[in-house]
Amino acid sequence: MDLIKKIEATRQVGNEFLTWLFFRTASGTTGLLDTPQGPVELSFEDRISFVSPYASGDAQVLKGADLGESMDSLRAIAGGRLIDDAKVSIKFQEKRWEFVYSGSKFAPGGIKVPAVLADTELETVIERFDLLATLEQVMRSLYDSFLSLRLDEKAWQTEVANIRKWLQQ
Amino acid sequence: MGALNGRMSPLGFTALGTVEDWDKVMGQIVRHRFNPVDPAAGKETSFGWVQLTDPFETSFAKTNVFFGEHLVGLTFRYDSVQIPAGQFRLHLNKRFRDAKAERKGEELSKREMARMKDDLRAEWVRKVIPTIKLFEMVYHPATNRVWFFGKSKSVVETFLQIFHDTFGLSLQPDSAYTTALQSHGAKVAEKLLELDDVRFSVED
Numbered sequence: 001m002d003l004i005k006k007i008e009a010t011r012q013v014g015n016e017f018l019t020w021l022f023f024r025t026a027s028g029t030t031g032l033l034d035t036p037q038g039p040v041e042l043s044f045e046d047r048i049s050f051v052s053p054y055a056s057g058d059a060q061v062l063k064g065a066d067l068g069e070s071m072d073s074l075r076a077i078a079g080g081r082l083i084d085d086a087k088v089s090i091k092f093q094e095k096r097w098e099f100v101y102s103g104s105k106f107a108p109g110g111i112k113v114p115a116v117l118a119d120t121e122l123e124t125v126i127e128r129f130d131l132l133a134t135l136e137q138v139m140r141s142l143y144d145s146f147l148s149l150r151l152d153e154k155a156w157q158t159e160v161a162n163i164r165k166w167l168q169q
Numbered sequence: 170m171g172a173l174n175g176r177m178s179p180l181g182f183t184a185l186g187t188v189e190d191w192d193k194v195m196g197q198i199v200r201h202r203f204n205p206v207d208p209a210a211g212k213e214t215s216f217g218w219v220q221l222t223d224p225f226e227t228s229f230a231k232t233n234v235f236f237g238e239h240l241v242g243l244t245f246r247y248d249s250v251q252i253p254a255g256q257f258r259l260h261l262n263k264r265f266r267d268a269k270a271e272r273k274g275e276e277l278s279k280r281e282m283a284r285m286k287d288d289l290r291a292e293w294v295r296k297v298i299p300t301i302k303l304f305e306m307v308y309h310p311a312t313n314r315v316w317f318f319g320k321s322k323s324v325v326e327t328f329l330q331i332f333h334d335t336f337g338l339s340l341q342p343d344s345a346y347t348t349a350l351q352s353h354g355a356k357v358a359e360k361l362l363e364l365d366d367v368r369f370s371v372e373d
Binding site: 001003006007010011012013014016017019028053054077078079080082104106107109110111112113121122124125126128129132133136140143149150151160161162164167168 | 179221371
């Protein structure tokens, strides 16, 4: 199988990752996620798009405040849907990033990086891409945490059981 | 201009390998610099590198290609002459009518019509100012990360080729699979292909 086919065949893993992030942030008591770089506060903002892996066209878009805690979000996941993309914010080391994360594309877009304090064009470019790289490192660390569970059959079964239990509460 | 200001929506890539000879790369950047569209030569598109911060500047030195010690920044400029199809058709039909009238109603042959169409297009290409599209690219050689601020398939494909020709490196697009591959190796990434779809549904 060539690389492009492998990328296409695993697009749903990105949706699972995003849905898992939703569970971890919504079910936790502090909203903090651990990474090797330090704790990350991740929030789902005012738009979440769900997709059904079993019925193409069975998409659902939720808009509004507090979607991370809304019953509609939980119902969508309990109904078998995964998150396709969502407006997300991250607080890390006292800085805040806002972006739309696409699970299937496995990419952030519309990224609003924290305020850049540089004076010159040169410094601005360096600082903006340093902030972009930091965001990518954080998301990769979270993905690593997800992978370590997802690829461990026993650990993943326990995680899925926890997610179902949370959805039923 | 996502790279320099505003919200950023880059496509992320990982460069496979490292640049060994930056002087050679500088030469390749010059070789692949943007040259304006040349309608007289029948060219309706042109693409190549310009400076990251100035789309009209194609003189390159390490001082304007490197941003600090770790970033290489360039803009990929893509110019094309775009003939508005509807307007073109109106003017072409008028030419057909005029030619037919000159010949007292005698029909034009298909070959004549095709030649008239080519002639009119060539006239318009010389008159139209090319549309400029700019796509920034930033490359971090120490981490092999490359960010490209273009989305359309044709532009991305052209960019991948010009990046390879310039830096001598292929680019691997970000994805759930390639990220696992880079972080954990082929054995782990291949496991993703064997996963069953997950079902969080509680209706079962």
